[in-house]
Amino acid sequence: MSQTQRITDIGPPRYDKWFPEVIKKNYGKWKYHEILKPGVLMHVAESGDKLFSVRIASPRLLSIHTIRDFCDVADKYCEGHLRFTSRNNVEFLLTDESKIDPIIAELRALGFPVGGVGNTISNIVHTQGWVHCHSAATDASGIVKNVMDALCDKFESRDMPGKLRIALACCLNMCGAVHCSDIAILGLHKSPPKVNHDLLNNICEIPTVVSACPTAAIRPAKVNGKDSVEIDEDRCMFCANCFTVCPSITLNDPLNDGVSIWVGGKVSNARHVPMFSKLAIPYIPNNPPYWPEVVDAITNIVNVWSANANKYERMGEWIERIGWPRFFELTGIKFESYHIDDFKYAGLSFNRSAHIRF
Amino acid sequence: MSQTQRITDIGPPRYDKWFPEVIKKNYGKWKYHEILKPGVLMHVAESGDKLFSVRIASPRLLSIHTIRDFCDVADKYCEGHLRFTSRNNVEFLLTDESKIDPIIAELRALGFPVGGVGNTISNIVHTQGWVHCHSAATDASGIVKNVMDALCDKFESRDMPGKLRIALACCLNMCGAVHCSDIAILGLHKSPPKVNHDLLNNICEIPTVVSACPTAAIRPAKVNGKDSVEIDEDRCMFCANCFTVCPSITLNDPLNDGVSIWVGGKVSNARHVPMFSKLAIPYIPNNPPYWPEVVDAITNIVNVWSANANKYERMGEWIERIGWPRFFELTGIKFESYHIDDFKYAGLSFNRSAHIRF
Amino acid sequence: MADGQTNGKTPNLDKLDKGPWPSFVKEIKRAAESSDMSKDLLGQLELSYEEKIGHWKHGGIVGVLGYGGGVIGRYSDVPEKFPNVQHFHTIRVNQPAGWFYSSDALRTLCDIWERHGSGLTNMHGSTGDIVFLGTRTEELEPIFAELTKEGFDLGGSGSDVRTPSACVGPARCEWACYDTLNLCYDLTMEYQDELHRPAFPYKFKFKCSGCPNDCVAAQARSDMSIIGTWKDDIQVDQAAVKEYADQGLNIEKDVCGNCPTKCMDWDGSTLKIDNRVCVKCMHCINAMPKALRPGKERGACIMIGAKAPIVDGAQISSVLIPFLKMEPPYQEIKDLCEKMWDLWCDEGKARERIGEFILRVGMANFLEAIEMEPSPYMVAHPRDNPYIFYDEYIEEGDDEEEGDEE
Amino acid sequence: MADGQTNGKTPNLDKLDKGPWPSFVKEIKRAAESSDMSKDLLGQLELSYEEKIGHWKHGGIVGVLGYGGGVIGRYSDVPEKFPNVQHFHTIRVNQPAGWFYSSDALRTLCDIWERHGSGLTNMHGSTGDIVFLGTRTEELEPIFAELTKEGFDLGGSGSDVRTPSACVGPARCEWACYDTLNLCYDLTMEYQDELHRPAFPYKFKFKCSGCPNDCVAAQARSDMSIIGTWKDDIQVDQAAVKEYADQGLNIEKDVCGNCPTKCMDWDGSTLKIDNRVCVKCMHCINAMPKALRPGKERGACIMIGAKAPIVDGAQISSVLIPFLKMEPPYQEIKDLCEKMWDLWCDEGKARERIGEFILRVGMANFLEAIEMEPSPYMVAHPRDNPYIFYDEYIEEGDDEEEGDEE
Numbered sequence A, B: 001m002s003q004t005q006r007i008t009d010i011g012p013p014r015y016d017k018w019f020p021e022v023i024k025k026n027y028g029k030w031k032y033h034e035i036l037k038p039g040v041l042m043h044v045a046e047s048g049d050k051l052f053s054v055r056i057a058s059p060r061l062l063s064i065h066t067i068r069d070f071c072d073v074a075d076k077y078c079e080g081h082l083r084f085t086s087r088n089n090v091e092f093l094l095t096d097e098s099k100i101d102p103i104i105a106e107l108r109a110l111g112f113p114v115g116g117v118g119n120t121i122s123n124i125v126h127t128q129g130w131v132h133c134h135s136a137a138t139d140a141s142g143i144v145k146n147v148m149d150a151l152c153d154k155f156e157s158r159d160m161p162g163k164l165r166i167a168l169a170c171c172l173n174m175c176g177a178v179h180c181s182d183i184a185i186l187g188l189h190k191s192p193p194k195v196n197h198d199l200l201n202n203i204c205e206i207p208t209v210v211s212a213c214p215t216a217a218i219r220p221a222k223v224n225g226k227d228s229v230e231i232d233e234d235r236c237m238f239c240a241n242c243f244t245v246c247p248s249i250t251l252n253d254p255l256n257d258g259v260s261i262w263v264g265g266k267v268s269n270a271r272h273v274p275m276f277s278k279l280a281i282p283y284i285p286n287n288p289p290y291w292p293e294v295v296d297a298i299t300n301i302v303n304v305w306s307a308n309a310n311k312y313e314r315m316g317e318w319i320e321r322i323g324w325p326r327f328f329e330l331t332g333i334k335f336e337s338y339h340i341d342d343f344k345y346a347g348l349s350f351n352r353s354a355h356i357r358f
Numbered sequence C, D: 001m002a003d004g005q006t007n008g009k010t011p012n013l014d015k016l017d018k019g020p021w022p023s024f025v026k027e028i029k030r031a032a033e034s035s036d037m038s039k040d041l042l043g044q045l046e047l048s049y050e051e052k053i054g055h056w057k058h059g060g061i062v063g064v065l066g067y068g069g070g071v072i073g074r075y076s077d078v079p080e081k082f083p084n085v086q087h088f089h090t091i092r093v094n095q096p097a098g099w100f101y102s103s104d105a106l107r108t109l110c111d112i113w114e115r116h117g118s119g120l121t122n123m124h125g126s127t128g129d130i131v132f133l134g135t136r137t138e139e140l141e142p143i144f145a146e147l148t149k150e151g152f153d154l155g156g157s158g159s160d161v162r163t164p165s166a167c168v169g170p171a172r173c174e175w176a177c178y179d180t181l182n183l184c185y186d187l188t189m190e191y192q193d194e195l196h197r198p199a200f201p202y203k204f205k206f207k208c209s210g211c212p213n214d215c216v217a218a219q220a221r222s223d224m225s226i227i228g229t230w231k232d233d234i235q236v237d238q239a240a241v242k243e244y245a246d247q248g249l250n251i252e253k254d255v256c257g258n259c260p261t262k263c264m265d266w267d268g269s270t271l272k273i274d275n276r277v278c279v280k281c282m283h284c285i286n287a288m289p290k291a292l293r294p295g296k297e298r299g300a301c302i303m304i305g306a307k308a309p310i311v312d313g314a315q316i317s318s319v320l321i322p323f324l325k326m327e328p329p330y331q332e333i334k335d336l337c338e339k340m341w342d343l344w345c346d347e348g349k350a351r352e353r354i355g356e357f358i359l360r361v362g363m364a365n366f367l368e369a370i371e372m373e374p375s376p377y378m379v380a381h382p383r384d385n386p387y388i389f390y391d392e393y394i395e396e397g398d399d400e401e402e403g404d405e406e
């Protein structure tokens, strides 16, 4: 069919198309909210109307069958109204308070924990991993599943010092912005790229490949007769930018790919300005299907934080108060040379004061 | 005479050689101090002994005749004991409390203000200027004299919010570390270097000159037959490093040399970690002998700070609390593009949060 | 190499369909019941778990007619083992702002996807799209036709405007300082062409949060982050504050003590706020939602430049316009975008995000080029180095008054 | 050009010998009464004030036999007008640490300088030296001979160890956590050769402050900054605290409120300090000198790298050793210096300060080279970017256990 007949550029459905009545009526006129119990929010409008939101955990990777299950539940309790959150949880929207307990029971029965609201751990923002991405240094869904299995009781509670946001990205591209999370799990490569010299020059522009490297580790070179590139291993920081621009270079390496753990980032402006996540653990090898070392490392950090932080203190705010040396001491994580910045702004990460806690 | 007979490498006199008795006796055993009145410190030792220090302003540039006057005063009241401070003031060391007022009277009569102790303005740390340095973009002693004439009453008082440290450097070399002062006066060039093409190649190594330039603004070039260098004016940031390594390049320029004003730096770890001074006024032309615009600018900043800062708040701490927009508003200083960093760490000086004061 | 996948066994993945947290493996298995594509996905994923490596190849350019984005091409590197995932493209479907659905709408999407794809989705992708996970090239046009017929369209991918997203905002939040959903929708509609037809040096993302809590993490993830805020005084209901105190909230310590500017004072009966020092961080309001509310003079702070680290390092957005009243048609924002885009398209390098571009050319030069006055709100602090590129000086013979542009 | 100087008139400078602040012009005029050199200095300075430009030329290498530093050569660029300042070299004379003098000692210095120079001085230079301002090349040896006879020696200049300096410390300060004067003297004596004979890539400065108040601005100005501090608890005299309160000091607001870590608590009668959180900033001690004192387990924090901005930007020193007991002969400090200097001399570029050197090679590499363990005390925070140069990886066939160095 020709372009003219095709419908294009119509954009998404308007946001209010599927609003529940109570939202249409009280749009922009909400007065306050309360957390009634784990996973349950009550928003009260100036009109006095009330909206109840019941939040459940989602694996994010959903089959149409499970989505249809959600639809059935929504029809039964919410006149079919539901939404998803910016962290991929599902929220069922009710007006009848008496239906809260029944819907919770039914959702639990379907295998979905209710929670993630208030000062607690919510869902892990994550990415594709081995399920769909060519660039992945680790799997996303698998680690998320294992970590949240271990932290599920916290998701269902609401008694942590503050919000704790965990994110995972399966490579340095950091889809999902793990660079500003309380705890970030970052997949990474640590062995230099392998070049397919036979193919490279057919598939990729050598100048593009050379200039893609931020550390100038890539030089044009003739390899067994073919025009290709060679990589100076000592200069490589494993960013994979060369791979992104050229398929015949690969960094994926089952022997060396793994994950790193980062802590102390935040996005909100509440109290402290937004902060980047900082390196906690430089490398943990991939160990599917359970990734036990990753799960233990994160459970440990979460427990130390929740046992020591003051009310409202996010991970990064807590560490700022007690100091990084104490963080490493309390978590038992070893401080290594990898922790010391040597990138663009390195000089500003040194302790340029005599402010020291002993 | 031959090297062997010469005395060399004996180092300075030992620090305790000229200590007053009370210091020899109580060295390292001081208990506390009190400020008795402007310029007068009392240090009490664990033994109960007391040491009184009377501090006077000094122009730092002293003739032997004035130094001898100091000696006479020291002999009369202090058994000849005196010291100089790290900010170039003079301290007369007494043990007899009754001599404090007489010595103050005599020092005042000699034309030396007594003060600079406690939460107030002390002497201006400064440099050589036109009195001795080839590199000076302004005079040091002259500006210091004018500014301190205007602030002398504050030096003699002790009722400011906190300490206020002013420093002056006559070029970007910043002898005297103006980069960490509450208020810094910095002499600077703003027109590109002039090259003496006839001489350059005889006096300087062209490669050295070229590599001295941090912005790569200098290129080798043949100028009317002679090997020399040419300067890309748009890339020049007037750092004078080329001049430092090569006398036949000069930046001194009576039409354009002047001073800039910087604020909010500190060195001590008290409360806030040490801070760099930040740009307040990018350029004020040299206007000897009175430099009235410089004096007014500084008096204004000092007055706004002392009227608005909380107790103990240094300039930089005060500005951090009220925010830079308010600083520019209160002082009436115009914010220009020059204020926005574009050097190495520029990215970190942007306001990367929604924390805003209206 | 063990070959669990060939005989259809998935011992590694099987371990992950138990446990309290909902399982992605269960989802893939459910889809696999009716989709061979999902069955092979399961097999290939099991292989990845055994070998500790992914099995996807770089995607070539695939898409729908007339669009340059919205589809991510994927191909298996072991098609001989898993022929049904030889193609496994994803389709990004632009979500309704705020992610509000009816059960019918969702069923419609499921039905389309059941007919033409793996039956697996991401609800939602990190940028905000509905992600249809896994289909073949030849299915793209039919899917697109059915989607548009039902009122859906594709999201962004590649060097274009990416699918804008917004926090729930006025639909369910008492703190929304502007209509995040309306702005998000308006921008999405205004920039359909820029969204569907990549023409930029690199991607450009919009995210809209209604207040400084930033519930879509806009400041960390969007080239333009629009953060709601207010200019006047925080609205205080003293009685309600008292009530929080009576119910045991330690206002002195937990509220005032956590105020970043220490501009609050609680004497046990009334709460005083020095609103000129307050930085609108939201903490006190967050802590006492029934007692405090943002002021009445509301709008948004326009911030620029956030991005992930590749390759010059991550950035958090920085302030460009401290406060803007937010009313449709949001002309100031659109004018600003178009000025920035023109400049960026002319001078930006390939794969250079606008935040990186600003760092390279210098914020001051950038502002001059887009004709915006520098303001102290844009910086955390003025420069602390003396390396100023003065652009004027007087030359011999000039009239001392006027310096001449260099 | 007006020529106030030729007829000996100095209308500009004359304006500056009045006013409440002591006048440098008065000083020059006083010296001029008995020194033609100072008279010509006055004239040349007047010329500079008229023309708004300095009149000094680059100094060639001048000095005393066997020393490479201690003298800064200066020559007038208008010697025809001011022949007596054709040479106007300065001599840097190493001050006694703490700048304590007797009147006799000062008179001795004055007499030497009256015989051989302009009679003008700086008491003191920014680095700490006694600066003799202005003499001729042929006077250098005689001056040096007389100085050494009286027990004085020259200070540093050029690419050598610069004259170390120290705060008044234990001589007059109750807060000195180590003997700043003794350390300063000890280092000066230990490094006489390095001080007098430039052999480094660039200058190296030591400054010693007895506590974190840093009264010699060491952290801003010295390549090695030695800052006194303590490890145990702040000594509190509760009764004296109470007294400050009674005398009207607002302890809650002015003391606790200004504590950077908010680790103090004042209930109106006793002051509690959480010493594990305290960062030893000195504020509370500064505010109540009679009531609080540094702890008893005292020593110093060794910091590295401060410098002015030329040319890579200014640096404040950063922590290398968080705490070191300070006892003569200070062997750890000397061993550290020698290791650092060896490395810096081998690998440093000309005119590259050690702080710049560390940034260029990377702190981690620097530490490895000087055989020092990395410690979290050295950083304000760990890296926030993912660009880690891992130096080990496993290759096909390796025993999985041991990675091989690359």
Ligand code: SRM
Residues within 6 Å of the ligand: A033, A041, A084, A085, A086, A087, A088, A089, A116, A117, A118, A119, A122, A123, A125, A162, A163, A165, A180, A181, A182, A265, A266, A267, A268, A269, A270, A312, A314, C098, C166, C167, C168, C169, C172, C173, C174, C175, C213, C214, C215, C216, C217, C286, C287
């Ligand atoms: C539903 C959701 C918006 C949406 O459009 O989907 C949302 C909704 C609310 N957020 Fe949020 N936030 C949501 C993601 C975020 C994010 C973004 C993220 O996590 O990626 C942030 C920034 C996180 C960060 O800083 O790293 C965020 C930072 C906040 C904060 C600040 C918390 C802090 O102390 O830093 C508040 C205030 C509070 O919790 O008291 C807040 C408060 C709220 C309130 C109470 C606002 C209101 O009055 O309705 C909402 C329910 C509270 C809750 O969930 O605990 N919301 N909130 C998002 C739920 C995600 C989830 O499923 O868990």
Ligand code: SRM
Residues within 6 Å of the ligand: B033, B041, B084, B085, B086, B087, B088, B089, B116, B117, B118, B119, B122, B123, B125, B162, B163, B165, B180, B181, B182, B265, B266, B267, B268, B269, B270, B312, B314, D098, D166, D167, D168, D169, D172, D173, D174, D175, D213, D214, D215, D216, D217, D286, D287
């Ligand atoms: C005499 C001198 C040391 C010397 O060896 O010469 C000295 C002596 C004292 N200083 Fe200092 N400081 C001296 C230069 C400094 C410097 C260095 C400088 O100014 O270049 C600093 C760092 C300045 C900065 O941060 O930029 C300095 C930061 C302090 C502080 C911290 C003030 C603050 O709040 O930041 C204190 C504590 C206080 O004042 O309460 C302090 C306290 C003191 C005390 C009270 C220490 C004591 O118990 O004796 C001494 C007298 C106080 C006074 O002068 O107000 N001293 N003091 C220096 C006098 C310079 C002058 O003539 O004015």
Ligand code: SRM
Residues within 6 Å of the ligand: A126, A127, A128, A132, A133, A134, A135, A173, A174, A175, A176, A177, A244, C072, C074, C090, C092, C122, C124, C125, C126, C127, C128, C129, C130, C131, C155, C163, C203, C205, C220, C221, C222, C306, C307, C308, C309, C310, C311, C353
């Ligand atoms: C699907 C998604 C991850 C997910 O599972 O949710 C995703 C997937 C990919 N991202 Fe992303 N990014 C996704 C959100 C993000 C985000 C988060 C966001 O948009 O809020 C970021 C960080 C914010 C940012 O834009 O900086 C992000 C930063 C990147 C980058 C680094 C860009 C940079 O300037 O640093 C790359 C690399 C590139 O563009 O070549 C990238 C590249 C990719 C590619 C296209 C890989 C590639 O190089 O071709 C991935 C395709 C995976 C696949 O096979 O499906 N993706 N990517 C997200 C889009 C879904 C959606 O449309 O809703």
Ligand code: SRM
Residues within 6 Å of the ligand: B126, B127, B128, B132, B133, B134, B135, B173, B174, B175, B176, B177, B244, D072, D074, D090, D092, D122, D124, D125, D126, D127, D128, D129, D130, D131, D155, D163, D203, D205, D220, D221, D222, D306, D307, D308, D309, D310, D311, D353
């Ligand atoms: C005399 C003195 C200024 C004063 O009036 O007090 C001084 C004077 C000069 N300094 Fe300085 N510096 C003096 C203390 C400083 C300080 C402060 C300090 O030492 O505490 C600094 C900042 C701290 C630092 O070292 O970074 C300082 C940073 C510089 C620099 C920049 C060095 C850098 O790495 O950034 C230069 C440029 C250079 O070395 O070529 C410099 C160069 C110079 C030269 C030699 C000019 C030159 O390029 O030849 C000046 C000679 C002037 C003259 O004709 O007498 N001077 N210089 C100070 C030494 C007196 C003394 O020995 O007591």
Ligand code: SF4
Residues within 6 Å of the ligand: A127, A128, A129, A133, A134, A135, A136, A137, A169, A170, A171, A172, A173, A174, A175
């Ligand atoms: S983070 Fe990397 S691997 Fe994961 S989806 Fe994004 S680009 Fe792919």
Ligand code: SF4
Residues within 6 Å of the ligand: A193, A212, A213, A214, A215, A216, A217, A218, A231, A235, A236, A237, A238, A239, A240, A241, A242, A243
């Ligand atoms: S991974 Fe990054 S650093 Fe390494 S060669 Fe490729 S582009 Fe260069």
Ligand code: SF4
Residues within 6 Å of the ligand: B127, B128, B129, B133, B134, B135, B136, B137, B169, B170, B171, B172, B173, B174, B175
């Ligand atoms: S600051 Fe510059 S001009 Fe002044 S003394 Fe130092 S080097 Fe010379």
Ligand code: SF4
Residues within 6 Å of the ligand: B193, B212, B213, B214, B215, B216, B217, B218, B231, B235, B236, B237, B238, B239, B240, B241, B242, B243
């Ligand atoms: S002044 Fe500095 S920037 Fe300008 S040419 Fe000379 S060295 Fe280069």
Ligand code: SF4
Residues within 6 Å of the ligand: C167, C168, C169, C173, C174, C175, C176, C177, C209, C210, C211, C212, C213, C214, C215, C216
């Ligand atoms: S960002 Fe603000 S307005 Fe939007 S949902 Fe979060 S709290 Fe509400």
Ligand code: SF4
Residues within 6 Å of the ligand: A271, C258, C259, C260, C261, C262, C263, C264, C273, C277, C278, C279, C280, C281, C282, C283, C284, C285
């Ligand atoms: S919003 Fe934040 S800054 Fe403003 S008063 Fe409340 S806590 Fe303080």
Ligand code: SF4
Residues within 6 Å of the ligand: D167, D168, D169, D173, D174, D175, D176, D177, D209, D210, D211, D212, D213, D214, D215, D216
């Ligand atoms: S630095 Fe500390 S010990 Fe030295 S004088 Fe200053 S306050 Fe006293």
Ligand code: SF4
Residues within 6 Å of the ligand: B271, D258, D259, D260, D261, D262, D263, D264, D273, D277, D278, D279, D280, D281, D282, D283, D284, D285
């Ligand atoms: S020394 Fe500083 S940090 Fe320690 S308790 Fe006192 S004020 Fe707080």
